[in-house]
Amino acid sequence: MDFYLDKPLQLDLPVQSQRLKEADLGRSISNYLELIIFTRKGEHRFNADFGCAIWDLDFELIVSESLWEEKFRxxxxxxxxRYEWRIQQVTVQVNISEVETFFPKRNVAEIKxxxxxxxxxxxxETGERYAFSTSLFLSPLSK
Known part of the structure; x- marks a missing residue:
């Protein structure tokens, strides 16, 4: 059985003679997927290909949402x-939508x-089904 660490890493614990927080296999995979999603290609010092294109696509004018979703997917x-070898038969689905938030004190609506x-x-390792979901917001627009 492998040993996986949970995040955030609390590096002060070993100094205090305490163990770092452990994670199970599913949680460890989820942590790593988040790292892939939130890392811009070229940002990782030792592997420029690590990460995904969300950071490049964030500032791209979205002409067709379906094309944007497919490019990101x-x-x-x-x-x-390529980088998460602990899961296989991987499928990825990406859905983009608009969310409007109104701030009454400022009389401003923000569309993200x-x-x-x-x-x-x-x-x-186990043959079990694995599922992960998360959401993020792209650059806000105001009206």
Whole structure:
């Protein structure tokens, strides 16, 4: 059985003679998927290909949401199949929508693009089904 650490890493614990917080296999995979999603390609010092294209796509003018979703989905699927070897038969789904928030004190409405990310697969070690979902917001627009 492998040993996985949970995040955030609390590096003061070993100094206090305490163990770092552990994570199970599913939680460890989820942590790593978040790292892939939130890392910009070229940001990792030792591997410029690590990460995904969300940071490049964030500032791209979205002419077609379906094309944008597919471009991001392919980038994410490529990174997951390349760097997260603990899951196989991976499928990725990306859905973009608009979310409007109104701030009455300022009389301002903010429109943001919300991206929902769904990842499914099978854990290699146990054969169990694995599912992950998260969401993030792209640059806000105001009106």
């Amino acid at each position: 392919k980038s994410l699927l490529d990174s997951i199949t 693009k919300k991206v929902m990310i769904y990842v499914e697969g099978k854990m290699v």
